[in-house]
């Protein structure tokens with residue numbers, strides 16, 4: 001199966017459009033969505049409408065922002081004031097049909113194939129960040145699938161776990177570049193983050209997404225230029241915090 005892998009769109013229509021256009025000519029059987037369609041950005045309805053248009057092709061899990069936008073009582077206390085403000089605004093502007101769609105996205109983890117699962121934060125907790133090798137090691141203890149896609153940190157990266165003669169070895173790597181190809185070793189386990197479509201945080205402002213071919217065990221990460229200025233203007237026009245607009249310029 002060939003998958004388009006997207007995460008953390010965060011109401012950024014301009015970035016999402018650019019990713020869909022860039023991926024349009026690549027063959028895919030389904031779309032893996034790792035959560036956070038909304039929050040931060042000022043086009044939550046338009047982003048959800050794009051997801052809805054893809055229909056049953058989307059295999060998704062909800063993100064922590066999706067949860068809070070549906071019900072601001074559900075965990076908004078963990079958000080900083082800017083994130084909370086954007087979540088409340090998104091909740092107010094969401095149409096009934098889009099709210100229903102958002103609410104229908106299941107909580108992860110979700111098994112996609114025998115050997116492939118998707119989640120938002122970590123395989124056990126949608127709010128947990130996987131940044132370090134130690135955090136990845138704890139996460140690997142809870143998965144048997146060899147490939148797990150996760151989001152939430154907005155940083156494209158891969159953690160790899162191997163067991164050689166009973167000895168565990170673990171390594172992590174940030175994925176940097178316009179196109180990065182990784183061939184997965186079937187005897188190893190992987191946690192892979194395709195980065196964020198709508199709010200990259202690795203100092204590369206380009207939208208990030210991945211393609212995964214499960215038969216060939218090949219993951220490819222792509223970075224795509226989009227109209228950051230239009231996304232910024234939309235955030236400012238909605239009266240959302242300047243910081244949320246400006247961080248898009250820096251990919252931070």
Ligand SMILES: [Fe+2]
Pocket residue numbers: 008010036063065152153154
């Ligand atoms: Fe996110």
